[in-house]
Amino acid sequence: xxxxxxxxxxxxxxxxxxxxxxxxxxxxxxxxxxxxxxxxxxxxxxxxxxxxxxxxxxxxxxxxxxxxxxxxxxxxxxxxxxxxxxxxxxxxxxxxxxxxxxxxxxxxxxxxxxxxxxxxxxxxxxxxxxxxxxxxxxxxxxxxxxxxxxxxxxxxxxxxxxxxx
Amino acid sequence: xxxxxxxxxxxxxxxxxxxxxxxxxxxxxxxxxxxxxxxxxxxxxxxxxxxxxxxxxxxxxxxxxxxxxxxxxxxxxxxxxxxxxxxxxxxxxxxxxxxxxxxxxxxxxxxxxxxxxxxxxxxxxxxxxxxxxxxxxxxxxxxxxxxxxxxxxxxxxxxxxxxxxxxxxxxxxxxxxxxxxxxxxxxxxxxxxxxxxxxxxxxxxxxxxxxxxxxxxxxxxxxxxxxxxxxxxxxxxxxxxxxxxxxxxxxxxxxxxxxxxxxxxxxxxxxxxxxxxxxxxxxxxxxxxxxxxxxxxxxxxxxxxxxxxxxxxxxxxxxxxxxxxxxxxxxxxxxxxxxxxxxxxxxxxxxxxxxxxxxxxxxxxxxxxxxxxxxxxxxxxxxxxxxxxxxxxxxxxxxxxxxxxxxxxxxxxxxxxxxxxxxxxxxxxxxxxxxxxxxxxxxxxxxxxxxxxxxxxxxxxxxxxxxxxxxxxxxxxxxxxxxxxxxxxxxxxxxxxxxxxxxxxxxxxxxxxxxxxxxxxxxxxxxxxxxxxxxxxxxxxxxxxxxxxxxxxxxxxxxxxxxxxxxxxxxx
Numbered sequence: 001x002x003x004x005x006x007x008x009x010x011x012x013x014x015x016x017x018x019x020x021x022x023x024x025x026x027x028x029x030x031x032x033x034x035x036x037x038x039x040x041x042x043x044x045x046x047x048x049x050x051x052x053x054x055x056x057x058x059x060x061x062x063x064x065x066x067x068x069x070x071x072x073x074x075x076x077x078x079x080x081x082x083x084x085x086x087x088x089x090x091x092x093x094x095x096x097x098x099x100x101x102x103x104x105x106x107x108x109x110x111x112x113x114x115x116x117x118x119x120x121x122x123x124x125x126x127x128x129x130x131x132x133x134x135x136x137x138x139x140x141x142x143x144x145x146x147x148x149x150x151x152x153x154x155x156x157x158x159x160x161x162x163x164x165x
Numbered sequence: 166x167x168x169x170x171x172x173x174x175x176x177x178x179x180x181x182x183x184x185x186x187x188x189x190x191x192x193x194x195x196x197x198x199x200x201x202x203x204x205x206x207x208x209x210x211x212x213x214x215x216x217x218x219x220x221x222x223x224x225x226x227x228x229x230x231x232x233x234x235x236x237x238x239x240x241x242x243x244x245x246x247x248x249x250x251x252x253x254x255x256x257x258x259x260x261x262x263x264x265x266x267x268x269x270x271x272x273x274x275x276x277x278x279x280x281x282x283x284x285x286x287x288x289x290x291x292x293x294x295x296x297x298x299x300x301x302x303x304x305x306x307x308x309x310x311x312x313x314x315x316x317x318x319x320x321x322x323x324x325x326x327x328x329x330x331x332x333x334x335x336x337x338x339x340x341x342x343x344x345x346x347x348x349x350x351x352x353x354x355x356x357x358x359x360x361x362x363x364x365x366x367x368x369x370x371x372x373x374x375x376x377x378x379x380x381x382x383x384x385x386x387x388x389x390x391x392x393x394x395x396x397x398x399x400x401x402x403x404x405x406x407x408x409x410x411x412x413x414x415x416x417x418x419x420x421x422x423x424x425x426x427x428x429x430x431x432x433x434x435x436x437x438x439x440x441x442x443x444x445x446x447x448x449x450x451x452x453x454x455x456x457x458x459x460x461x462x463x464x465x466x467x468x469x470x471x472x473x474x475x476x477x478x479x480x481x482x483x484x485x486x487x488x489x490x491x492x493x494x495x496x497x498x499x500x501x502x503x504x505x506x507x508x509x510x511x512x513x514x515x516x517x518x519x520x521x522x523x524x525x526x527x528x529x530x531x532x533x534x535x536x537x538x539x540x541x542x543x544x545x546x547x548x549x550x551x552x553x554x555x556x557x558x559x560x561x562x563x564x565x566x567x568x569x570x571x572x573x574x575x576x577x578x579x580x581x582x583x584x585x586x587x588x589x590x591x592x593x594x595x596x597x598x599x600x601x602x603x604x605x606x607x608x609x610x611x612x613x614x615x616x617x618x619x620x621x622x623x624x625x626x627x628x629x630x631x632x633x634x635x636x637x638x639x640x641x642x643x644x645x646x647x648x649x650x651x652x653x654x655x656x657x658x659x660x661x662x663x664x665x666x667x668x669x670x671x672x673x674x675x676x677x678x679x680x681x682x683x684x685x686x687x688x689x690x691x692x693x694x695x696x697x698x699x700x701x702x703x704x705x706x707x708x709x710x711x712x713x714x715x716x717x718x719x720x721x722x723x724x725x726x727x728x729x730x731x732x733x734x735x736x737x
Contacts, residue, residue: 011348014297015285022290056476063473069294069314072348 001052003032005084005154008047008065009039009073016070020047023064029053033086033151044072048153081157086129087150089114090136093143094121102142109135120145167339172301172332173202175339176265179308181208185236187227187600188212189220193240194280195267198332212600212629215621217244219593221251221322222619224262226594228255229580230555231601232385234316238265242280245326246287250587252322253291257584258406259383261320263311264288268328271299284326293321298328301336310344318351319471320383353470355487355495363466363483364499366439372513373399374437374463376422379406379583380444380470384489387411387576390443393493396500398514400437400521402430404445406583409573416518423451424719425565428728429520431719434460435726442467444489447478448584453725468492535685537709539563539638543570545689546608546636554606555580555598559591559615562644565715567610589618595633596626606634606697613639613666616704623676626702634696634703640711641666648714652729653721673704682706 010016017036024031032050039046053061058076065074077084094102099121106113106123109131115122125135129152136147170178176199180188187210192200203211214220217239224235235255239248245266255262266288269278285297294314296307307325315323367373375397381390387410394401394417401411402419411418420427422434431453434440440463445451447467452459456479465481467474468489475484485492543566550556556571557580558564564581573579580598582590595609616637626633638644647661673680679699683692683706696703716730723729 015289018286019289026290060473060477067471067473069346069349 002054003050003052004058005077005079005082005152006049006051006058006061006065007075007077007154007156008049008071009041010045010047011070011072012038012043012045013070016045017047019068019070020065023068024049024051024061027060027064029057029061033149035151035153037153048151050152075156077154077156081159082154083157084128084152084154085126086132086152087124087126088132088136089122089124089148090139091120091122091145091147092139093119093145095119098142102139105135105138111135167337169335169337170339171202171335172304172327173199175301175304175336176308176327176332177202177206177209178339179305180236183309183312184233185209188236188238189214189223189227189597190238190265191215191217191220191240191244193242193244193267195269195329196238196240196244198329199238199265199267199327210600212625214593214625216619217247218251218589219596219619219622219625221248221262221264222254222587222590222593223597223600224264225251225255225260225590226557226580226597227601228260228262228597229594230577230598232577233601234261234263234312235597236263236265239267240280241267241269241284242282244280245282245284249287249291250585252288252324254582254585254587254590255322256292258582259320259379260322261315262322263315264322264324266324266326267332268297268326270330271328272330274328284324288324291322292324293319295324295326297326298331301331301334302338304331304336305338306340306344309340310346313344314346314349318349318353319380351470352472352486353488353491355468355485355492357495359483359485360492360495361499363441363468363485364496366464366466366483367397367399367441367496368500368503370397370399370437370439370464372436372438373397374433374440375399375401376404376434376440376442376445377401377407377410378404378443378445381407381410381489381493382444382576384444384470385576386490386493389490389493389497391415393497393500396497398511398517399441400433400517402426402433404448404451404583405568405581407445408568408579408581409576412574413572414574416521417514418521419517420524421568422725424453425569425715426451427524427569428717428726428731429524431726431728433517433520435462437463439464440466442481443492444469446474449478452479453719454722455724458724535687537684537686537689537707538713539566539709539715540570541686542636542638542689542707542709543567543610545686546610546693547572549690549693550606550608554578554608555595555602557581557591557595557598557607557609559609559611560586560588561612561615561646562640562648562713562715563610563612563615563638565645566638569715571610588615590615592616592619592633592635593622595635596622596631599631599633608634608636611635611637612644613637613641613669614643614663616669617667620672623673623678623702623704627677630701632699632701632703634693634705636705637669637707638709639666639669639706640709640713642711644713645715647712651712651714669704669706673702677701679703680706682708684708
């Protein structure tokens with residue numbers, strides 16, 4: 001089942017998050033990840049929802065979201081023309097035996113070291129979620145103590161229109 | 166800025182501006198401020214029900230009969246939770262209801278105070294929208310907004326939760342003019358290009374059929390729909406909610422479709438070449454279980470005010486968003502441009518009429534001696550009531566007998582719980598309908614199981630002088646479930662035999678109401694006359710055969726045109 005990213009502009013009212021997520025649970029649709037943050041418009045928040053479903057199912061979700069009074073705009077983001085980011089913080093077991101190896105892989109993924117202890121390294125990576133998936137897979141070899149991901153946030157790219165004439 | 170007003174004053178001012186004349190409600194601690202303000206109010210009638218569920222259903226019935234939003238109110242905690250069933254009932258059938266619920270003072274919210282409930286959270290998924298008013302400054306904006314949301318677009322129930330202090334504090338804020346919501350612009354103007362394509366298909370159709378739902382009634386477009394049908398010579402089938410869209414004695418009327426629909430209507434769904442569905446949502450009770458075999462060969466057109474209903478259950482060829490009235494009027498305009506399309510005398514129109522007549526003949530039920538059957542009683546009710554009478558129903562066999570046999574002549578005169586299927590809806594809804602239309606005869610076709618759920622409202626109807634008539638088809642069973650147990654569960658009547666049945670005549674009399682037991686066909690007419698002449702709320706206890714079935718029906722898993730129990734039908 002394909003993953004879909006839905007970007008929603010919503011009025012910043014008490015209960016609007018519950019109303020939105022309640023629609024998903026009531027209609028039996030799973031939310032894979034969800035981020036909420038302020039937007040460029042005052043009094044409006046932006047929610048980025050990752051869910052799975054085919055075209056018809058996503059069309060239903062879009063229409064149901066549009067029906068909610070507080071929701072102002074719903075965009076289904078095209079993954080090919082959007083910038084998609086996820087932030088991951090992970091604590092990996094690393095002693096002097098393998099610390100260098102962990103750092104090497106981290107550098108290759110442009111991941112920052114944010115903390116080091118005798119037995120662990122804490123890494124930060126902000127990237128396309130698929131890159132993070134690969135990074136996490138590699139780090140599993142060393143043993144992951146803790147892992148946090150913020151969930152996906154995404155923005156569409158502006159496509160430059162060719163000037164006529 | 167304007168004069169300083171108390172919260173309850175603002176509420177009443179808003180209600181008057183929304184033209185609210187009647188409120189159904191039940192008091193309680195946190196609602197005392199608002200009830201205190203209504204104590205000497207002369208322009209708004211406040212009707213005391215005996216259970217909050219009755220208030221929600223009465224407001225619902227009021228809205229269905231009048232076309233205006235119904236208003237109900239209840240106190241915090243149990244008062245609000247008792248409204249829940251009625252609010253969902255209204256939302257499922259797209260009926261405009263505005264409910265005021267009291268709440269503990271804002272400072273006490275979240276402390277598990279006495280009679281505190283998270284009404285905002287509880288009613289969120291069962292209403293079109295809901296509000297918790299946290300400041301008296303926001304009262305007028307919220308109330309006006311609530312009425313707008315309830316009564317525009319696809320209508321529904323809206324809850325306004327009112328903390329005690331918000332009712333009592335004062336404010337200078339009073340919003341005038343229309344309330345605007347950035348994210349709420351119900352798109353009701355239909356797309357002209359799509360309309361033109363649809364008109365073309367309808368004109369080209371050889372066997373057009375219209376399926377009309379409650380949306381046509383909500384849009385007050387019944388007359389237009391009839392004109393369209395006559396232009397096209399199209400048969401008109403309805404959903405349960407659409408009953409009354411076209412007079413059911415009209416030659417083009419085919420009656421209700423669905424699980425308990427008329428065989429001829431169900432057959433026509435699968436025989437038409439163009440199906441125009443307006444203001445309906447293809448509920449599972451209307452389509453049967455097999456969506457692929459619903460009008461498989463027809464070009465399917467679906468017009469609804471709620472875009473989320475389009476392609477939700479049935480995939481259609483031509484979806485169109487729009488208010489039913491605008492859609493139908495524009496279709497007529499487009500179709501008029503084609504010459505000689507007025508086809509009401511064409512072959513298909515004649516076929517529809519033939520089926521209509523044949524079905525009518527089948528409906529003439531042979532009575533077994535003088536003993537009562539639901540069919541005979543409803544036939545007599547048909548003869549007794551005038552063309553303007555309002556009939557409500559409970560839920561179950563009584564409802565389907567009524568839907569099948571009661572000939573509805575006009576819109577807003579058949580009131581029934583469709584989507585939610587709420588037992589105990591019909592009697593309080595009848596009370597609401599009678600309050601809206603005091604000049605009309607109002608009769609509730611009830612079952613003994615349903616009526617006993619809400620019989621306490623006899624006190625409401627007596628105290629407030631609301632003379633409706635309840636006709637109980639008393640079979641001592643929960644008839645519809647028993648019917649399923651008989652047909653599909655080896656006659657294992659688990660908990661559907663009701664055991665102790667009260668003496669409904671004495672029950673009515675104990676409230677001061679009129680009661681009469683009827684056991685013979687020859688007494689039906691007189692009993693109806695006695696009830697309506699009594700001038701008070703009346704209960705007619707019709708003792709019917711205990712194990713009758715409402716047939717034909719589509720069995721579980723069946724296709725819409727493959728019904729069981731069609732032996733009586735001549736055009737099987």
